[in-house]
Amino acid sequence: MNSMTEDVWTPDDLAYQGIRGSDIFTAEALERLPPKGKAARRRANARLEQRVRARTAELVHINAALQAELQAHKQVEHERTQLLVREQALRREQEAAVAVLRTSEQRFRRLFEANVLGIVFSDFNGQKIQANDAFLDLIGYTREDLQAGRVPWNLLTPPEYRHRDVHAEVELKANGVCTPFEKEYLCKDGRRVPVLIWVARLEDTPEQCVGFALDLSERRRLEAQLRASLQEKEMLLNEVHHRVKNNLQVVASLLDMQADTIEDLSMRTLFEDSQQRIQSIALIHETLYQPGDVVAQVNAAEYLTRLSQQLVEAYRSPGNRHTLRVQVEPVWLAIPTAVPCGLLITELITNSFKHAFLDSLVGEIHVTLRQDPPGTCVLTVGDTGVGLPDGLDTRATGSLGWQLVRLLTE
Structure with missing residues (x-):
């Protein structure tokens, strides 16, 4: 129941x-x-x-x-299960990170021990922790000196460079790296070694940093050798310009002397024109000859002004009031351009004095040079004289001056 x-x-x-x-x-x-x-x-x-x-x-x-x-x-x-999966994934990532870190450490260790450049570890208190042989050789100390604390780290930098160390430390604390800079180290034997310094803060230990020092002695030696060689070439080139200018002056003087012995006015004029052409070339070499400096280009304003004034003084007759106006933009001319430019101005100004004013004692010759467009220049030589004869074909004329103008402008 x-x-x-x-x-x-x-x-x-x-x-x-x-x-x-x-x-x-x-x-x-x-x-x-x-x-x-x-x-x-x-x-x-x-x-x-x-x-x-x-x-x-x-x-x-x-x-x-x-x-x-x-x-x-x-x-x-x-x-x-999710935690186990994440834990396994995290473990794999950690293992991969450890492998990458180990590889990076091995590579840096090889760089450290290869002694290609000086490497030193330190903290911001200036306590040096470790340095490779290349750095010790750079400053002239041994590893025994380093281990015994006989390296005067605070005295390695000369006083005139210590402000660069201070600036680098400020930049390092703010950005983690500093801009590479040059300074010198005072070696154990009293020598001064020029170096290029670069410092970075370590990520795993922010209070420590690693510094790299590259010896610049060989580069400084090569720079000094290059400067000496360049100075020698400057002297030789200046001497060449000086001798060419003198030789051209001698040729111009010989032509002037020869012209004085010629009674035929047309023949004497030919000698005087040749003399002025030679003077225009000599003036270029005189401009290029600057003691203590090498000029590969000619200041157009200075050269064209001097050349124009020289031509006016050579052809101006007593009593006339011919004036010269030169307007040249700040342009530098290479030698292959300056020579034909000078010859052109010589021919055109000479032509103005011979044919533009006739018996007039008043007139103006103007010379202008401007850039248009950038990279090219426009040279203009004109006067206030009677102008060219009607129907003149400059290509058909037998004048040597016009032939030179045509050849120099083509």
Whole structure:
């Protein structure tokens, strides 16, 4: 008999009816119950239904709790799996970073021990930690001196360069690196060694830095040798310009002397024109000859002004008032350009004095040089004289001056 049956009938009641407790819930047993048991059966059924509902609700609650616990367990397992995956990924990244760091350290160690350039580690207090052999050789100290603390780090830099060290330290603390700069080291034997310095702060130990020192002695020696060679070539080139100018002056003087012996005016004029052409070339070499300096280009304003004035003084007759106006933009002419330019001005100014003014004692000759467009120059020589004859074909004329002008401008 179960507990539910005992709530409706006692064991004696069931025995009196001839019903076993195990049959109380069978259909046949219920039919054999007498009428007086129907009310009790309804009450028993009601209590049974109430207990079933309560038990069902309890089971539903337990099931919901189990489902929630199961879901929480699954979430924990999922998160645990994700953590394991992330941990494995992090471990792989860490192993890769360690491998990269190890490779980098090996490479830097090879650079440190290769002694291609001086390398030294220090902190911002000036305490030197480690230096390679190249750096020690640079300053003239041994590794025993370094280990025994006999290297006077604060005295290695001469006083006139210490402000550069201070500037580099400020830049290093602000940016992590400093701009490479040049200075000198005082060696153990008293020598001064020029060096190029570059310093960077270490990422893993920000209070420490690594410095690189490149010996500039060989470069300074080559620079001095190059300067000496250049100075020698400057002297030779100046001497060449000086000798060429003197030789041209001698030729011009010979032509002048020869012209004085010629009575034919037309022949004398030819000698004088040749003399002026030679003088224009000599003036270029005189301009290029500057003691202590080598000029590869000619200052157009200075050269054209001097040449024009020289021509005016040579051809101006006593009593005339011919004036010269020169307007030249600040242009530098290469020698292959300056020579034909000077010859052109010589021919054109000479032509103005010979043919433009005739018997007039008043007139102006103007010379202009301007850049138009940049990279090219426009040279203009004109006068206020009578102008060129009508119908003159400069290409067909037999004049030597016009032939030179045509050749120099083509």
